[in-house]
Every structure is written in structure tokens, then in C-alpha cells.
Amino acid sequence: MSDKPTAVRVYLARVRTALADLPDGEIEEILEDVRPHLVELEAELGEGARVEALIERLGSPESYAAELRASGGYPAPGEGATQVVAPTAAPSLVKPRIAFWGLVLCALALALLAFGAAVTVDPDVLIGLLLFAPVFLVSLVLLLRGGVEPVLALPEVGWLRTTMAKGREQEDTGKVLRYLRSLKPAWWVLCAVALLAFGLLFMLRHRDAVLLLPFLILAAAGGLWAGPRVGADRRLLWVAVPVSAFVIGGALGGFGAVMDLFARGSSPSGSSPYYSSSADHYGNDQLTYGGREVENVYAFDADGKPLTEVYLYDEEGRPITLTRYACEYSTGGTRKIGEDNRFPRPKIEQGVTDDQGNYNGYNGYRGACREIAGVPFSAAIPKVTVAATPSATTTSPPTAATPTR
Structure with missing residues (x-):
């Protein structure tokens, strides 16, 4: 050459x-x-x-x-x-620096909150933006009052721009950067589409998210207007950078959520795990308490007598449905026999048998499984006493409710 x-x-x-x-x-x-x-x-x-x-x-x-x-x-x-x-005095870098780093901080916050909202498909995560709104407003006011030139003259901004310029001069890096610059018009259209898609997705999962849609539409319009004009007016970076950060964070979060759904073998339309963040190998929700999986539930009456045929529901009337298992005697393992919300269930123990066929949970040669019915423990129900009020003169015996089936 x-x-x-x-x-x-x-x-x-x-x-x-x-x-x-x-x-x-x-x-x-x-x-x-x-x-x-x-x-x-x-x-x-x-x-x-x-x-x-x-x-x-x-x-x-x-x-x-x-x-x-x-x-x-x-x-x-x-x-x-x-x-x-002939300068009269060295200009202060405090206000320009607040304007610049306020923009950087808010862009990072937008990216992280959008990532979290996309992963959980929960727009409530975006409430965290209220914490950074004052920072952004202060940064914007300082920019409009002092102009963009003091910000561009900051040493850290100069270092950043010089580094990017050196990257453009390198053959391979320069080709990549020039290619990305050529995609700028398409990028702002993509941002607008992504913002609207976020809003519609949130509305499908949470009707209250309709209140978020006008802000996303405004952000999409702002990105379409400000993005192509950034080269002529650097003040518009305070619009273009937050919009881009939000879209990038949301896109990464959405990608992560989709990968998680594929990994768990479920789909967005599937049932949500109300009581657990994980599922069993059949794809059904697991019931947890105190961070530990609960496989069985035992209920007792006021006298400590165990109850059978108990059906569990949550506060919204949804059945607490878990996978029901039984022994697979041919293999010594377990198998799925259905799904229901009826408790208690037979306790399943897996162990081995010795040469005489006696069950032994620890020593032996051949695999075995057995189902144990009944309640494996007793419960002492504390008695609740109600103190009589001084103004009460007569009392009536309590009326027992007759359960209906």
C-alpha cells in the first residue's frame, strides 16, 4: 500500500x-x-x-x-x-458536567428499568422512573441555559469523541461505524415501532397500562423527530439518547424473557405461577412456603382431628392445582396420574428392597416405591378464648354452619 x-x-x-x-x-x-x-x-x-x-x-x-x-x-x-x-475567567465545568452526567445516569436507568419491565412484562417496574425524573429535568434545564458547547468542551466528552474518531480511522472499525451510521434513519423508525409494541404488550397483560401508552407514543414521536436532527443540533441528544436507551434495554429484556419461556417449555399465554417462580418437569406450578417446595397439605379441625377431601382455593377462587403422583411399581419410580387441588395426598417414599423383598429405604439392591396413606403426625390445635364484654347481658349460642357439597 x-x-x-x-x-x-x-x-x-x-x-x-x-x-x-x-x-x-x-x-x-x-x-x-x-x-x-x-x-x-x-x-x-x-x-x-x-x-x-x-x-x-x-x-x-x-x-x-x-x-x-x-x-x-x-x-x-x-x-x-x-x-x-482574552478570556476573563476560566469557565466553570460544574453545570456542564451535571448536564452531561445527568443524561448518562438517566439513560442507564431507562435501560435497566425497561429491561426489568420487559422481563417481567410488568409496567409497574417503570414507576422507578419517577426517581430519576428530577435528575433529568435538572440536566435539561442546565443544558438549555448554558448551551451545548460547554458540555461538548468537557474533557470526558472530548476524550470520548476523540476515541470514536480514532476508531473510524481504523479500517475494520471504521467500516462497522460507517455502516451503523447509515442505518440511523431505520433505527429511529425501529425505535418508534418498539415503543408502540411495548405499550400494546403491557396493555394485553395489564389493562392499567393504557395510562402508559400516551407517554410511549410521545417518546416514539420525539425519537422520529429528534433522531435525524442530532447532527445539526446536539441538544437533541437529550431526547435521542434516552429513547435509544429505553428501546435497547427493553429489547434485551424481551429477548431474555423469550429465552426463559423456551427454556421452561411454556408460553406467554400459559398460566402464571401464582405461588412459585418455578415449575415441575411436567410444566405445572409448584407450591412453596418459606422458599421451600410443598408437596402435600394437611388440614385439621378445631379438635385436632385430621380432615380428608379438602379442596384448596386462593382468595380469587382459583384452585391451587398441583401435579399428583403415584408409584410406578415396575420401575420403582413415580408417575404422573393427574392434576387437582384435593388434599391430603398419600405420601410417596422411594427406596429399595432386599433379596427377601423387604422394603428398606437405605440398603438393598432393587428399586422400590410405596404410598403411605393417612396423616404422619398429630397436631395440637391451640384453643382460642374470647373475653366477654362488660356491656353484654345475654349471649346466644353460636350457630354452626352446615357445609354444602
Whole structure:
């Protein structure tokens, strides 16, 4: 590969010199924006094109730099020199830094909350945005009052932009970045579609999420409007960055939720685990108490007598249905025989038998299983006494409710 500078490199070097009074990050971004156009023009002029040919088409690099200044709203070289040579005092970086890091913090919060909401399909997770809304408002107010130039002049912002500019100069990285830049229009359309999809998905699962839909529509419209204009007005980053962060976080969360559904062998329309976050190998919910799985439930009356044929329901009338198992005597294992909410169930013990066929849970050779009916323990029910009130003069015996079947 020849080390001789091309016409584009020579032309851009002179443009860089004409813009030398601007911050380094700004210069790199301006040159990156115009470089693809110059490369195309050089290819159109043919191999071996000289810098003079570019000057004939575009004018001198200095006049071209002046046009770039005017289009970007930058001060003329004389004005910039006056401001730099005779500053009255070093500008404070506190407010610009709050504006910048407020944007970064809110973008990260949006991404994480969107991720959590997508994983759980629960819009209530987004209530956490209220904690970061004041931070974003302070950042936005400082930006509008001080302008975007002090923010772009921050050392951390300059380092970031310089690093990105160096990445563009590398052949492989530059190709990837240029390709991603070419996808910007499609990205904002994708963001709008994703935001609307989030809103509709939340509404299908939670009707109250209809209150969230107007905000998502507003965010989608804001992304479509602000995204393509960020290059001309950097203040619009305070719209484009939060929208992009929310969409990226929600997309990653949705992908994780789908992978989890496939891993568990269930679907979004399946029953939700009201009492457990896991399911058995038949895909049925598991009942847990204190973090431990409960396989059986025993009920007693006030006298400590065990009850049979008890059917369990939750507060909304939904049956607490669990998988029912029985012994598979041919293999010594267990098998599924159904699903119901009837308790108690026979206790299943798996062990082995010895050569004489005697059951032994610890020693032996052949697998075995047995079902133990009844209640394996007794319960002492505490007696509840009700103190008589002083104003009560007569009492009536309690009326026993007759259960219906």
C-alpha cells in the first residue's frame, strides 16, 4: 500500500488547519461527516485525482471550512480567537458536567428499568422512573441555559469523541461505524415501532397500562423527530439518547424473557405461577412456603382431628392445582396420574428392597416405591378464648354452619 497521501487526505488536512481554533472533538466530527462525500467525489474524478481537481469542484479548503463553520453555527476564526486569547475567567465545568452526567445516569436507568419491565412484562417496574425524573429535568434545564458547547468542551466528552474518531480511522472499525451510521434513519423508525409494541404488550397483560401508552407514543414521536436532527443540533441528544436507551434495554429484556419461556417449555399465554417462580418437569406450578417446595397439605379441625377431601382455593377462587403422583411399581419410580387441588395426598417414599423383598429405604439392591396413606403426625390445635364484654347481658349460642357439597 502506497504511503503517498491521497487528494482527500491533503484537502482534509487543510480543512483541519482552517478549523484549528475549534475543540478537537468538534473538528473530528466535522471531518468525519464530510469525508464520505469527498471520497465519493475522488472516486468520481478517477484514480490519481489531484487535490486541484477537488478544489475546482468544492472551492479551496479554507472556503469549504468557512461553509462548514456557518452550517454548524460555529464562530468565525477571528471571533473564536478573540474569545480564546482574552478570556476573563476560566469557565466553570460544574453545570456542564451535571448536564452531561445527568443524561448518562438517566439513560442507564431507562435501560435497566425497561429491561426489568420487559422481563417481567410488568409496567409497574417503570414507576422507578419517577426517581430519576428530577435528575433529568435538572440536566435539561442546565443544558438549555448554558448551551451545548460547554458540555461538548468537557474533557470526558472530548476524550470520548476523540476515541470514536480514532476508531473510524481504523479500517475494520471504521467500516462497522460507517455502516451503523447509515442505518440511523431505520433505527429511529425501529425505535418508534418498539415503543408502540411495548405499550400494546403491557396493555394485553395489564389493562392499567393504557395510562402508559400516551407517554410511549410521545417518546416514539420525539425519537422520529429528534433522531435525524442530532447532527445539526446536539441538544437533541437529550431526547435521542434516552429513547435509544429505553428501546435497547427493553429489547434485551424481551429477548431474555423469550429465552426463559423456551427454556421452561411454556408460553406467554400459559398460566402464571401464582405461588412459585418455578415449575415441575411436567410444566405445572409448584407450591412453596418459606422458599421451600410443598408437596402435600394437611388440614385439621378445631379438635385436632385430621380432615380428608379438602379442596384448596386462593382468595380469587382459583384452585391451587398441583401435579399428583403415584408409584410406578415396575420401575420403582413415580408417575404422573393427574392434576387437582384435593388434599391430603398419600405420601410417596422411594427406596429399595432386599433379596427377601423387604422394603428398606437405605440398603438393598432393587428399586422400590410405596404410598403411605393417612396423616404422619398429630397436631395440637391451640384453643382460642374470647373475653366477654362488660356491656353484654345475654349471649346466644353460636350457630354452626352446615357445609354444602
